[in-house]
Amino acid sequence: MSAEPIPFNRPYLTGNEIKYIQDAHERGQLAGDGFFTGECSSWIEQKLGSKKALLTHSCTAALEIAAALCSFDKGDEVLMPSYTFVSTANAFLLHGARPVFVDIRLDTLNIDENLIEDFITSRTRAIVVVHYAGVPCEMRAIRAIAAKYGLIIIEDAAQAFLSEYEGQAAGTIGEYGCYSFHETKNIISGEGGALIVNNASFIERAEIIREKGTNRSKFFRGEVDKYTWVDVGSSYLPGEIISAFLWAQLLESEFITRSRMDIWRAYHKSFQEFEDKGIVKRPCIPKNIKHNAHMYYLRFGCLKHREDFIRIMKENSIHCVFHYVPLHSSPFMAKTNQMGDRDLPITNEVSKCIVRLPLWLGVDVNRVVEAASKCLDKLSNC
Numbered sequence: 491m492s493a494e495p496i497p498f499n500r501p502y503l504t505g506n507e508i509k510y511i512q513d514a515h516e517r518g519q520l521a522g523d524g525f526f527t528g529e530c531s532s533w534i535e536q537k538l539g540s541k542k543a544l545l546t547h548s549c550t551a552a553l554e555i556a557a558a559l560c561s562f563d564k565g566d567e568v569l570m571p572s573y574t575f576v577s578t579a580n581a582f583l584l585h586g587a588r589p590v591f592v593d594i595r596l597d598t599l600n601i602d603e604n605l606i607e608d609f610i611t612s613r614t615r616a617i618v619v620v621h622y623a624g625v626p627c628e629m630r631a632i633r634a635i636a637a638k639y640g641l642i643i644i645e646d647a648a649q650a651f652l653s654e655y656e657g658q659a660a661g662t663i664g665e666y667g668c669y670s671f672h673e674t675k676n677i678i679s680g681e682g683g684a685l686i687v688n689n690a691s692f693i694e695r696a697e698i699i700r701e702k703g704t705n706r707s708k709f710f711r712g713e714v715d716k717y718t719w720v721d722v723g724s725s726y727l728p729g730e731i732i733s734a735f736l737w738a739q740l741l742e743s744e745f746i747t748r749s750r751m752d753i754w755r756a757y758h759k760s761f762q763e764f765e766d767k768g769i770v771k772r773p774c775i776p777k778n779i780k781h782n783a784h785m786y787y788l789r790f791g792c793l794k795h796r797e798d799f800i801r802i803m804k805e806n807s808i809h810c811v812f813h814y815v816p817l818h819s820s821p822f823m824a825k826t827n828q829m830g831d832r833d834l835p836i837t838n839e840v841s842k843c844i845v846r847l848p849l850w851l852g853v854d855v856n857r858v859v860e861a862a863s864k865c866l867d868k869l870s871n872c
Contacts, residue, residue: 493806493807493857494807495807495808495809496807496808496809496848496853496854496857496858497809497848498809498810498811498846498848499673499674499848499849499850500850500852500853501673501678501680501850502678502746502850502851502852504738504739504741504742505738506738506741506742507734507735507738507739509738510526510734510735510737510738511731511734511735513526513734514526514730514731514733514734517730519730520729520730520731521727521729521730522545522727522728522729522730522733523707523710523727524730524733525730526730526733526734526736526737527545527727527728527730527733529733529737530543530545530684530733530736530737530740531543531544531545531684533737533740534684534686534740537652537659538659538661538662538686539658539659539662540659540661540662540667540686540687540688541686541687541688541689541690541693542686542687542690542693542696543684543685543686543687544684544685544686544687544696544697544700545682545683545684545727545728545733545736546682546683546684546685546700546726546727546728547681547682547683547726547727547728547729547732548577548670548672548681548682548683549577549646549648549668549669549670549671549672549683549684550577550580550581550683551683551685551726552668552669552683552684552685552726553577553578553580553581553582553644553646553668554581554584554585554724554726555685555696555699555700555726556581556644556665556666556668556685557581557582557584557585557587557644558585558699558722558723559666559687559692559695559696559699560582560585560587560615560616560642560644562582562585562586562587562615563586564586565588565613566586566587566588566613566614566615567587567588567589567590567611567613567614567615568582568587568588568589568590568614568615568616568617568618569590569591569592569601569606569609569610569614569616569617569618570582570589570590570591570592570601570617570618570619570620570646571591571592571593571594571600571601571619571620571622571837572591572592572593572594572816572817572818572819572834572837573594573599573620573622573813573814573816573817573837573840573841574620574622574646574814574817575648575814576817576820577648578618578620578646578817579817582616582618587615587616588613589817590609590614591817591818591832591834591837592605592606592609592834593605593834593835593836593837594622594834594836594837594840595836596836596839596840597774597776598622598625598627598774598775598776599622599623599625599840599844600619600620600621600622600625600626600627600628601617601619601620601627601632602836603627603628603631603632603635604631606632606635607635610635610639610641614639614641615641615642616641616642616643616644617632617635617636617641617642617643617644618643618644618645618646619632619643619644619645619646619664620646620648621645621646621647621649621650621653621660622649623649623773623781623784623785623787624649624650624651624653624660624676624781624782624783624784624785625650625653625773625775625776625779625781626650626653626654626655626660626663626779626781627655628776629655629656629658629663629664630656633663633664636664642664642665642666643663643664643665643666644664644665644666644667644668645660645661645663645664645666645667645668645686646668647660647661647667647668647669647686648668648669648670648672648675648683649670649675649782649784649785650669650781650782650784651669651670651671651675651676651677651782652676652677652743652747652782653779653780653781653782653784654779654780655778655779656778656779661686662686662688663688664688665687665688665689665692666685666686666687666688666692667685667686667688668683668684668685668686669683669684669686670682670683671683671684671736671739675784676743676746676747676750676782676783676784677736677739677740677743677746678735678736678739679728679732679733679735679736679739680732680735681728681732682728682732682733682736685700694708695721698720698721698723699721699722699723699724699726700723700726700727701723701726701727702719702723702724702725703719703720703721703722703723703724704717704718704719704720704723705717705718705720746851747782747783749851750782750783750784750849750851751782751783753783753786753849753851753853753855754783754786754849756855756859757786757847757849757855757858757859758772758773758786760859760862760863761788761859761862761863761866764863764866764870767870768791769790769791769866769869769870770788770789770790770866771788771789772788772789773785773786773787783849784849785846785849786846786847786849787813787844787845787846787847788844788845788847788862789840789843789844789845790843790844790845790869791843792842792843793842793843795843795869796812796842796843796844796845798865798869799845799862799865799866799869800812800845802861802865802868803861803862803865806861808848808857808858808861808862809848810845810846810847810848811845811846812841812844812845812846813841813844813846814841815841816834816837816838816841818834818837819838819841847862
């Protein structure tokens with residue numbers, strides 16, 4: 491009998507999700523901004539020390555609100571890595587800005603802060619950092635650059651909920667932070683996200699944009715006697731079922747994070763010998779950060795070894811995957827011809843050589859390590 495397949499991801503359930511969903515139903519409000527949305531928002535604000543947390547139906551929605559708050563003019567530019575999910579760029583394209591891609595660091599796979607100034611022009615308005623694999627970018631240097639040139643910082647912290655940079659929560663360092671609670675993330679609600687507003691002067695407009703361009707939030711707080719259309723916005727709220735599900739997860743977030751860290755450390759220890767032999771590279775974690783064990787990956791020396799590894803692991807019923815096709819090499823970017831002569835050598839290299847291992851609560855770590863180790867031994871003899 492063949493072994494039971496190990497999927498790349500399996501959503502973790504605390505056991506209380508249905509209980510809180512039932513509670514939401516009994517309270518008689520399933521539309522957005524009910525009891526559980528409020529509980530989740532308050533929990534995030536208190537846990538992370540943020541000024542305002544606005545739950546959204548996705549991280550994409552949070553990014554779009556952040557982009558709208560930037561009030562771009564035609565031709566404005568936003569610096570960001572190409573090694574990211576398409577939502578990072580789409581949000582800003584939709585609001586009139588042009589993405590300008592900066593290469594990443596080979597150690598953390600985050601935007602290379604040492605290259606950012608080379609890409610700044612008179613049209614640059616913002617820097618979007620992506621905390622890849624839950625490992626925060628070098629925010630001290632990036633904040634200094636932003637201050638020097640008067641730029642806005644947006645943190646795409648989709649993978650970095652509960653990660654920290656120098657003791658400060660990822661997502662609370664720039665003007666705006668954006669989280670994901672998609673089922674592939676650590677803390678989940680199926681689909682879902684949150685926008686963190688770190689400048690109090692932008693909170694009111696963020697609420698308006700999130701509520702279809704109306705001042706409905708002020709109405710429910712009793713600050714106005716009726717609500718009406720006051721700005722351009724869209725429908726970015728999650729329903730109460732989503733928030734109730736998320737509430738169960740937030741209450742168990744410390745256990746979830748601790749358990750994921752145990753798995754991450756087991757992988758990291760097991761593959762050290764193969765890094766020492768020069769077969770693979772393991773994730774690099776800077777000393778000034780605390781990551782959330784969102785992802786464990788290995789980097790190979792070439793595309794063939796990565797493909798062989800994924801194939802052999804699949805033959806052992808273990809699903810490993812590569813990650814992003816860089817945005818700058820996408821069909822859309824080729825069609826728009828925005829890259830010119832610029833090259834992103836590290837991004838290109840990493841995208842061809844990285845593979846992610848299954849990391850979810852309950853995964854059979856020993857079986858993954860055993861199969862991966864046998865595979866790596868074979869590759870070392872190629």
